[in-house]
Structure formats: structure tokens, C-alpha cells
Amino acid sequence: MKPILSIICLMLSLPLTASDIELDGLVLDRTLSRFGKDFVYYYAGYWRDMPATEGVTVVIYEQVYPQAGTYLWLEINQVKIYHTHFGRRYNDVKQMAEQAILHSINELATIETARMLGETATKL
Numbered sequence: 001m002k003p004i005l006s007i008i009c010l011m012l013s014l015p016l017t018a019s020d021i022e023l024d025g026l027v028l029d030r031t032l033s034r035f036g037k038d039f040v041y042y043y044a045g046y047w048r049d050m051p052a053t054e055g056v057t058v059v060i061y062e063q064v065y066p067q068a069g070t071y072l073w074l075e076i077n078q079v080k081i082y083h084t085h086f087g088r089r090y091n092d093v094k095q096m097a098e099q100a101i102l103h104s105i106n107e108l109a110t111i112e113t114a115r116m117l118g119e120t121a122t123k124l
Contacts, residue, residue, distance in 0.1 A: 024055030031062040033070050035093055042097035043074075047059040047104070052112055074100050078122070080109045 004052035010044060029040045033120050040060050047058065063071045082103040084096050 026057045027049065028057065029058040031060055031072065031088070032064050033062060035070060035091055036060070036062040036072055038093040039086075039097050039100075040071060042094050043100055046097065046101040050101075050105070050108065052108060056108065056111065074104070076104060076107045077111070079107070 002115040009103045010082055025047060027040070027044045029037070030039055031040055031058065043058075043060065047053070057078075059078075061073050061075070065071065069085060071085055075081065082100045084100075086093075086096075
């Protein structure tokens with residue numbers, strides 16, 4: 001009984017390797033307003049259909065200006081690739097999410113090309 005318990009304790013104490021946990025294509029929502037939440041909803045819907053998003057993290061930020069609207073920007077792997085401004089009234093959020101996903105496709109192509117060439121992808 002004691003050897004079995006020792007083996008179980010030893011197995012539970014071993015650290016997990018990177019192959020045990022797989023997180024692909026994370027989209028982190030740092031928005032505050034209704035327009036920001038709608039943008040993330042549409043963007044994440046498009047992002048789920050994207051291939052080759054392993055190891056890529058997308059963060060969507062928003063800064064609210066009470067009298068002027070909101071400023072929203074999108075970062076892929078800590079590189080700002082898209083920004084837009086939402087007014088206080090109606091905005092075509094779905095169209096802006098489509099524009100953002102096109103910029104994301106371009107950035108993913110840059111990242112994949114750099115990965116194939118063994119370089120680091122940086123935005124100038």
C-alpha cells in the first residue's frame with residue numbers, strides 16, 4: 001500500500017509539460033462599452049475560423065472618452081495592428097470587425113513568414 005501511495009504522490013508532483021496544455025488563438029477582451037463588446041463578439045467569431053493561430057494572442061483594448069466616444073485598438077503578440085474610433089451614436093461595428101480581421105490576416109501571414117525564415121516578426 002505504501003509503495004503505491006508513494007508512486008501516486010510522485011506522479012502528482014511532476015510538473016506538466018507544454019504539450020499537456022494547449023491554448024491556441026486566444027482573444028482577450030479588455031473593452032468596456034457596448035460597442036467594444038459587440039466588436040469583440042464579431043471579431044472572435046471570425047477569429048475562430050482562422051487557421052494557424054497557434055501561439056498567437058490577440059488583445060482588444062478600449063479607452064472611453066465620455067464626450068467623444070471610444071478609442072479601440074487591437075494587438076497581436078503585443079504589436080498594435082489596428083485601431084479605430086467609435087462615436088457616441090450608431091457605428092457599423094460588424095464592418096469594423098471585418099476590417100480588423102483583414103489586418104489580422106495580414107499580421108498572421110507576416111508572423112508565419114518570419115517563423116518559416118527563422119526571424120522575429122516586428123511591426124515598424
